[in-house]
Amino acid sequence: MKVQVAKSAGYCFGVKRATKMAFEAVEEHAPICSLGPIIHSPQLVKTLEDKGVCVIQRVEDIEKGAVIVRSHGVTSSELEAIAARDLTIIDATCPFVKNAQEHAAQLSRDGYTVIIVGEKEHPEVQGIVSFAASGEVWVVGSPEEAESLPRRRRIGLVAQTTQSYENLRRIADLCLSRSAELRIFNTICDATSVRQEEARRIADLSDVVLVIGGFNSANTNRLAQICSQIQPRTYHIETAEQIEPGWFHECTSVGITAGASTPHWIIDDVVNRLTNFED
Numbered sequence: 001m002k003v004q005v006a007k008s009a010g011y012c013f014g015v016k017r018a019t020k021m022a023f024e025a026v027e028e029h030a031p032i033c034s035l036g037p038i039i040h041s042p043q044l045v046k047t048l049e050d051k052g053v054c055v056i057q058r059v060e061d062i063e064k065g066a067v068i069v070r071s072h073g074v075t076s077s078e079l080e081a082i083a084a085r086d087l088t089i090i091d092a093t094c095p096f097v098k099n100a101q102e103h104a105a106q107l108s109r110d111g112y113t114v115i116i117v118g119e120k121e122h123p124e125v126q127g128i129v130s131f132a133a134s135g136e137v138w139v140v141g142s143p144e145e146a147e148s149l150p151r152r153r154r155i156g157l158v159a160q161t162t163q164s165y166e167n168l169r170r171i172a173d174l175c176l177s178r179s180a181e182l183r184i185f186n187t188i189c190d191a192t193s194v195r196q197e198e199a200r201r202i203a204d205l206s207d208v209v210l211v212i213g214g215f216n217s218a219n220t221n222r223l224a225q226i227c228s229q230i231q232p233r234t235y236h237i238e239t240a241e242q243i244e245p246g247w248f249h250e251c252t253s254v255g256i257t258a259g260a261s262t263p264h265w266i267i268d269d270v271v272n273r274l275t276n277f278e279d
């Protein structure tokens with residue numbers, strides 16, 4: 001059975017950075033808190049918890065010490081609440097997310113109606129919205145939703161980092177017809193599209209596909225969906241223990257990919273388990 005792991009499988013730049021910061025911070029400041037899970041990997045969150053990083057949902061629940069901000073950021077009011085409580089802040093917000101927050105804030109200060117292309121409920125988008133909240137701000141997820149946007153003289157557009165270029169382009173087209181001036185900041189990060197492209201290729205070449213990553217990770221779920229459309233024998237797992245030998249009946253090639261928040265040790269475990277089946 002040939003096993004092929006996607007080159008891009010696992011941590012993206014922002015997650016790798018946030019994880020490194022969390023491990024370093026816990027050495028220096030333990031115990032510390034993270035506002036929401038630092039990344040969408042229950043196994044990594046558990047490892048950090050064992051070292052002294054507790055996950056809390058509200059700043060008010062932190063009495064003292066240090067707090068680490070997750071890779072997809074928090075809202076401006078949460079940052080203010082952290083500062084007001086005199087907590088040490090370790091800001092692991094991904095620089096690409098920060099870039100989107102800063103453009104949204106600047107556009108708002110400059111008097112633009114800010115339109116964010118993204119998923120309303122996603123914490124990253126809620127964070128970006130909060131930085132533009134001094135003016136008018138809208139979130140649209142699709143060109144269909146953008147049809148109902150009002151006409152405004154000056155519109156500023158930014159995108160959630162994981163959006164597709166196609167979605168941003170189509171929404172930008174609609175905004176153009178609704179404004180006299182349109183400023184667009186391309187705040188999309190390539191990590192998602194690179195992983196999706198590679199997942200398509202691997203699914204095309206394999207009899208069975210394993211997609212590894214948190215069941216709560218949106219980008220992993222999306223990879224699993226993409227792979228299943230191409231190869232119905234696609235399985236989404238969080239750990240090697242979840243693999244069932246029966247999945248590989250008459251299989252000669254297994255493709256493996258993993259979400260942007262999947263630790264490498266879990267990918268290695270999966271490869272080892274498959275190798276042991278063969279022995």
Ligand code: SF4
Nearest residue numbers: 012014094096161189
């Ligand atoms: S997907 Fe991109 S924006 Fe999001 S954390 Fe990773 S590198 Fe940063």
